[in-house]
Amino acid sequence: MSRAVVFGGAYAIAFFSFLFGPLIIMVITAFNSSKFPRVVPWECFTTGWFAELFGNQRLMDGLLNSVIIGVGVVALAVPIGLAGALALSELPSKLRATLYTVLILPILIPGVVLGISTIVLWGQISRGLGGAVQAGIYNGYFLTIVGQITFVSAYAMLVFIARLQRFDATQTEAALDLGATPGQAFRKILLPFMAPAIGSAAFITLLASFENYNTTVFTVLSESTFTTALASKVRHGTDPSLSALAVIIITITLVGALTNEAVQRRKEAELGGKASRSPLYANPVTRALTHPGVVFAILVAIVATVSYIGSKHDSSVCEAAILQDKLDRQAELRAAQKAKIEAQETEQGITVPKPEGGFGGAFGGLGGAAPTPAAPKPEGGFGGAFGGIAPPAPSE
Amino acid sequence: MPETSPVNSPDRSVLLDHVSIRFGNFTAVDNANLKINSGEFFSFLGPSGCGKTTLLRCISGFSDPTEGRVLIGAKDMKGVGPNKRPTALIFQHLALFPLMSVADNIAFPLEVRGVSKKERRRKAEELLDMIALPGIGDKKVSELSGGQKQRVAIARALAVQPDILLLDEPLSALDLKLRQHMRTELRAIQQQVGVTFIYITHDQGEALTMSDRVAVMSKGVIEQVGAPDQIYNRPRSSFVASFVGENNALKGVVKRQSEDMAALETPMGTFEARVGGGRKYKPGDEALLFVRPEQLVPGQAENAFQATLSRQEFEGATNHVFARAGDTELRVSMVNAGLAGSVGSKGDTLSLGFAPMNATILPVGQIASEA
Amino acid sequence: MKHLTQAYRALANRHGLGAALFVAIAVTLWVVVFITLPQLSMLDYSFRFNLPADQIGTDADHYTLSNFHSFFFNADGSLNTLDLVILGRTLLAAAIVTLIDVLICYPIAYILAHGAKGVAARLMVIGLILPYWINEILRAFAFRVLFGATGVVNTVGMQMGLWDVPVDFIRADVALYFGLSYAYILLMIFPMYNAIEALDHTQVEAARDMGAPLWRVHWRVVLPIAKPGIVSGATMVFMLTAGALAAPQILGGPSNLWFTQVIYQWFNESSNWPRGSAYAVVLLLTCISFVLLMMRVFKVSVGEIGK
């Protein structure tokens, strides 16, 4: 048995390293001044990438669009999901299985297909209607909202189904028996019971809407959401400001998770009657300190302090030194290369076109990781990816 | 609504007019035909699964009878929903609303009728006083004990001022002590409010102690309706005789019958006993003779027979003695005579007998199994 | 239809006319307008020519099989191996990613359900969920950081002397496989966990007690219970992987396209919507048939998905 435990523990550690490794590395790169996100070689500790991130107009515009779309999606997908769950609860089992399949399908259908089918349908409808209606329908906001609702509602529905299964139907009967109309029973008994699920469904649908790329990239047309803007930035050249974004999201998540944990623990302690016995609760100071609100406030204060200190950090001196160092080395390399080529030329007596432009330019911004100027083959394919970082090459 | 009935003497009776309830081919309630009087404490008693809840749900309006009619206060309830009937149901698991405070629970019926907040509060407090739980209005339901929840559920049901209160095994979730205490309490509340109580239970102790009348049910059929002592002393079927209280059953053949007395020949001898249910037997008919353990008296001259003591179960005030006569094992209950007297020990021969009036001859039929 | 009206009446009786009406309208809207009509419209579009706007509705606008024909065949009548191979490779890669996920997630799901207790179990659940709060794009980006030419893996590998020129993990699709396997781990673990959790742990102990080796206990006792969860998780992972767009765009090699990228190109680069629709129809049908086939093979119903 103990061998199994050791093996299981080791496996779990390896597994979670796989889960967290990439994220941790990404977080570290957010603080390295190197223009390409990386850990080694370490150049300078900087907080400049955060400023760079907030200065990215396209991302910030996308953020606003995402919020608008997200609100629209939540407002529609949550009621639709609830309706789906209620419908399933009243259908005879055979029909329920069919409807369930139909409603769950949008989660499984490739997002690309959903996006395409949405723009094709509404494109046709709006063309048929024409005029102002066309403009009202055929725009990135409307299309993205209807496109996302298709599958986001199914997420909401799954949340509601789970909650509805725990509902005691005699509650509704009791309300009816006590003189409530079915409508009153629905509003006063079932809906309040569903309230926590409505909250989590709203949260999940908002997140799903915000996160979505595959459908949105089609339906958003010429606009962009936060995620599509992010994707096009990653596709056309990466820099550590994206790592900075990851740092922000991870921080928010951690604060949320810790607060949630505090809430859960407190609830458990209160329900289990442990509250009075636990030493943490006996002492008024620790009792106050473990209150979820206090935990949240402390965490926010820490984050705020760290951010403030970080914003005051100035890495320009260090970066200037590194840049100088880089320029020196580049000059050195160029001189060495020149000498080498000249030596070859004189040897072979042929004139070859000078390669500095292409290679030197591409590497200029990237620094000294490439061991020799003789570029390995893959670099060609990376040209596009690095394009955003590399200073414009003179020969291009 | 209570308002629609005359204030001075509302008709709070329930008439089940040949009510049958079927689920597909399965008959859950078979031709129930009886009248429950205004202000009565009426119980349906029967083993689990005999159709009690089904019948109650039909009275409260959650389902319609497949055949027959339900009349409340002489009005046919067909097509009247549960929220429109002058009934209130106490569910088996109470169905208190966990998200509301105790006071909000109790005032819920008033809330849905549009009563003002202040008035609701006042009424809730009045009802809390009535169930002897003043001042708990702001507590959560989850903070109450089992007995308190029970009483809150009753208060909530009474807040509608129903004519009929329906209770579906409301005490089954409580422990023994509390259950016995609540019996007295329920009965007291019923006397106080004067509402017709229709009470469902599989526990004969509850039915017999609280009720004015009891209906014993088996497999959807109402076997007998009557006052508790009648049910106990004058069972009309072998099921009722065996289900209500302990009973010894002796199988035999009728020798002769005169009016309401008959002689039954059994392997243990021929016994005289009262004929149950006003039936007529021909000589040679098979029948069962039921005699309760406490009616078997040592040294009784009538219907005397000999038996061998096989074992005893001592239970304080009573001593349960098991005596064997031929192939039959009989239960005998004896009052503990203390140190002055003795029942005897295993293997002793006992001379027993019983008064003919205290034994009942019934047709061969269903015998309720133990437990 | 009879059942539908019956269900509607049951709803109205239980929750009121308003609620029933709301449910009926919302579900109809969802099923008809949001789910069915768009797919039909896309299907219709895939049978049309790519016409300029002013010719739509004229005689030139009639149904054609040409979009599907050109998916299968080139203009000269030979097989369109380019697109067919991309589709085949996408499905194969999705199947491989699904298999990888089943293998790496099973032990964790089992440990979570029957090994870890209390704080450890809680930490594990939080640890599983946390990474998925981070945007899908950023997760892909993390693998780009890891596997790029100047990324951590290359730097470390070269410093340790394992290789001396940067390995192009992106062109070799290594980064893509890692990224995709990572992307949907959560969707694999939770259905598996739900299924395995239902297993009474004493059964495992009893089997161990009778001397069965660990692998046999899993094969005979745990796997049969886990099967619906595995199939449910695998279905979702397969569908999402085959339909992925962001990860292939960010992590895929420039020459190895994912089928969704081909569709994307027909829409956004060639502006040939009918052709793109036809390809989307092909993707949809292939994926659905593949999943139905798997469900038939493993004897699991769609109702298990999403549990």
Ligand SMILES: Nc1ncnc2c1ncn2[C@@H]1O[C@H](COP(=O)(O)OP(=O)(O)O)[C@@H](O)[C@H]1O
């Ligand atoms: N909705 C229903 N559909 C089918 N059978 C039912 C339904 N409700 C109750 N029954 C059956 O009717 C019988 C009586 O049930 P019930 O009235 O609940 O018994 P009791 O309350 O006396 O224990 C049981 O056999 C039960 O299975």
Ligand SMILES: [Mg+2]
């Ligand atoms: Mg019952």
